[in-house]
Amino acid sequence: MVVDVALVVASAVLIKYLYISIYLDAEASSSYASCILIVTVSLLAGLRRQNYYEDILKPGVWRGYFSLFLIVAFAFGLSLFVLFAIKASEQFSRGWFTSWLLVTYAILLVTRVGWRTAYARLLKNGYLRTAVIVIGSGEPLQNTVARLRDEERRGPVSIAAVYALDPNEARESESQIDRNSHLDGCLQQIVMQCQTNSVSDVIVALPASEKDTLCRAVAHLRLLPVNVNIVPDFGELDLSSGTVRSYGHFGAIGVQRIPISEWGVFVKKIEDIVIATIALFVFAPAMCLIAIAIKLDSPGPVFFRQRRHGFNNKIIHVLKFRTMTVLEDGQQVVQASKSDSRVTRVGRILRRTSLDELPQFLNVLKGDMSVVGPRPHALAHNDYYSRLLENYARRHRVKPGITGWAQINGFRGEVLEASQMEQRVKLDLEYIENWAIWLDIKIVLMTPIYGFISRKAY
Numbered sequence: 261m262v263v264d265v266a267l268v269v270a271s272a273v274l275i276k277y278l279y280i281s282i283y284l285d286a287e288a289s290s291s292y293a294s295c296i297l298i299v300t301v302s303l304l305a306g307l308r309r310q311n312y313y314e315d316i317l318k319p320g321v322w323r324g325y326f327s328l329f330l331i332v333a334f335a336f337g338l339s340l341f342v343l344f345a346i347k348a349s350e351q352f353s354r355g356w357f358t359s360w361l362l363v364t365y366a367i368l369l370v371t372r373v374g375w376r377t378a379y380a381r382l383l384k385n386g387y388l389r390t391a392v393i394v395i396g397s398g399e400p401l402q403n404t405v406a407r408l409r410d411e412e413r414r415g416p417v418s419i420a421a422v423y424a425l426d427p428n429e430a431r432e433s434e435s436q437i438d439r440n441s442h443l444d445g446c447l448q449q450i451v452m453q454c455q456t457n458s459v460s461d462v463i464v465a466l467p468a469s470e471k472d473t474l475c476r477a478v479a480h481l482r483l484l485p486v487n488v489n490i491v492p493d494f495g496e497l498d499l500s501s502g503t504v505r506s507y508g509h510f511g512a513i514g515v516q517r518i519p520i521s522e523w524g525v526f527v528k529k530i531e532d533i534v535i536a537t538i539a540l541f542v543f544a545p546a547m548c549l550i551a552i553a554i555k556l557d558s559p560g561p562v563f564f565r566q567r568r569h570g571f572n573n574k575i576i577h578v579l580k581f582r583t584m585t586v587l588e589d590g591q592q593v594v595q596a597s598k599s600d601s602r603v604t605r606v607g608r609i610l611r612r613t614s615l616d617e618l619p620q621f622l623n624v625l626k627g628d629m630s631v632v633g634p635r636p637h638a639l640a641h642n643d644y645y646s647r648l649l650e651n652y653a654r655r656h657r658v659k660p661g662i663t664g665w666a667q668i669n670g671f672r673g674e675v676l677e678a679s680q681m682e683q684r685v686k687l688d689l690e691y692i693e694n695w696a697i698w699l700d701i702k703i704v705l706m707t708p709i710y711g712f713i714s715r716k717a718y
Contacts, residue, residue, distance in 0.1 A: 261313050264371055265300060271363045272296045279356045291351050298342055302335035303364070310696060325369060327698050332365045334698075389418040391458055393450055395477060396465030397425040400493045404465040420459050423450065425466075425473065443473060447480045454484050465491040519657050519692045527697055528630060535631045535704065536624040543618050550581055550606075550615060557606040558585060563619060568636035571659045576628040578636055578660075579619040583607025588638075620662050632700045633661025634688035635672070645681055652681075655688045658695070665691035668703055668710040 276292055307313065310331065336357070343349040382388050394404055401424060411417040423446040453459060462481055466474050474490065481488045492513065505514040520528060540547075551562045563579055564587055570576035584602045603611065610616040623629040629636070634655040637645070645652045666672070666687035671680065691699065 261304070261307075264307075264368060265304065267367045267371065268300060268303065268364050269296060271367060272299075272360050275359050275363060276356055279359060280353055284353070284355075291348060292356075294348075295339055295343060295352055295357075298339040299335050299360075299364075302338045303332065306331040306335055310698060327702055328368055328372070329365055330698050330701055332361065332368065336361045336364075383416060388416075390416060390460055391418050391420045392461045392463060393421045393423070393453065393459055394419065394463045394465060395423040395425065395446060395450065396463075396491070397470065398467045400465040400467055400491050401425075404463060404491050408463075420457060421450075421453060425470075440476065443476060444480075447477060450481070451484060454486055459486060461487040461489060463489050463491060466493065468493040520695050524695065524697075528700070531697065531700060532624050532631050536621040539618075539621045540625075543621075546615070547618055550610065550618075553606045554582055554604075558604045560585070560587070567639050568660070569639065569642050569656055570628055570636060571656060573653070573656045575639075576623070576636070576660075578629070579623055581607075581610055581616040581619060583610050583616050617662055624662065628659070630659040630661045632663060632691075632703050633659050634664050634691070635667065635684075636660035645678075645685075648678055649682055649685055651689060652685050654692070655685060658692055663703060663707040664688060665699075665703060668706045670710070 272292075273296075310327075312331075340349065340357070343352065379388065392408060394401065394408065396404065401422075405419070405422055408417055408419055412419055425443060425446065450462060454462070462484070464474060464477050464481070466477075478488060478490065503514045503517070505512050554560075554562050560582055562582060564582040564584075565577045565579055566588075567575050568578045583604060584600075584607055585604060586602050607616070620629055621631075624631055636642075642652075664687075666684040669687055671684045671687065691703075
């Protein structure tokens with residue numbers, strides 16, 4: 261982070277000298293320092309907000325090169341807005357500002373690749389690894405060691421030692437004193453190993469029945485200046501993203517977090533209002549022409565309202581342009597297929613280009629939908645896939661959207677196999693777990709390219 265700040269500031273000063281002092285042969289005002297400060301602070305805030313400097317080897321959903329450009333553009337845009345608000349923007353050269361933006365993006369791009377390459381090489385050579393000792397018994401120990409072995413092959417983890425305690429049922433002939441003595445012996449070896457080697461983490465993996473052993477081990481390990489972690493024996497429950505939630509002096513293991521924080525909900529609401537308002541203003545002439553075409557093409561209403569599940573499984577009425585001769589909204593809803601006779605001539609064009617979805621911007625302004633989110637499905641389809649796919653209902657933890665991560669990745673139109681819907685759900689959940697304003701902007705900008713026109717939309 262320090263290197264990035266130094267390079268970004270240095271590039272601003274250098275470009276100012278080359279462009280203004282030499283190329284334009286003019287004198288730059290002292291106000292340039294304030295602009296550089298605003299951009300640098302905004303840029304760091306954006307990068308830190310997206311955990312840019314953490315888990316450097318993990319690519320993530322929004323850490324691509326395009327998303328990095330969005331962060332840079334946001335920082336420079338915010339600076340430009342502030343300067344405009346205080347009526348100071350005319351003091352700065354547009355050529356310098358644009359050049360600095362592009363150079364800043366290039367610097368972050370090059371340093372990011374450089375850090376990743378250097379970090380990966382250091383890990384490959386055995387450096388920067390987290391040395392871990394594992395102590396436990398039974399299935400929890402086996403599962404923990406197996407998962408750590410997988411991570412060890414990738415690089416960031418190194419297993420220093422594994423101490424296996426025999427399960428109680430296999431040692432029924434021994435007294436509790438003997439078992440405690442065996443445990444204490446293992447703990448003493450761990451203490452000596454932590455004192456002589458660079459071990460930073462100890463993991464205790466024991467079955468739920470070994471409560472006394474767990475408490476005894478943790479109490480002993482508290483004496484060491486290392487991270488002590490436990491692997492709860494909760495069967496098939498996935499705790500890979502678990503955290504500890506504090507309620508005053510009481511703590512609990514969190515297995516799921518709110519997908520979007522209260523501040524995130526506020527930001528997303530502003531995003532929805534702004535984009536929906538602009539979209540309705542821009543597409544108003546087209547929507548009027550579409551309405552006339554629908555009335556001339558076939559008898560029936562212009563709009564089609566269908567019940568679907570929204571946020572928290574609440575029923576919402578989604579608005580669309582009518583594209584078929586039927587208005588199905590019951591327990592039996594047949595998906596449109598290729599050469600479907602129910603689709604009108606105008607409807608076929610609207611469905612292929614997704615223009616039938618334009619009225620849903622009204623749903624966005626109403627608060628039932630968001631611009632970006634998992635696509636809502638008819639109630640009949642929702643009930644069917646909820647029974648078929650275990651994680652399907654988790655899509656309703658956020659508002660449904662007009663476009664989404666699954667859509668720009670090619671998953672829209674007719675679903676012929678359950679595996680296709682499974683892939684959609686996987687991408688929807690990936691979006692929910694990794695939501696960020698940058699990801700929404702990325703999806704919105706990519707939708708005209710990848711999300712509107714599809715050969716699979718009938």
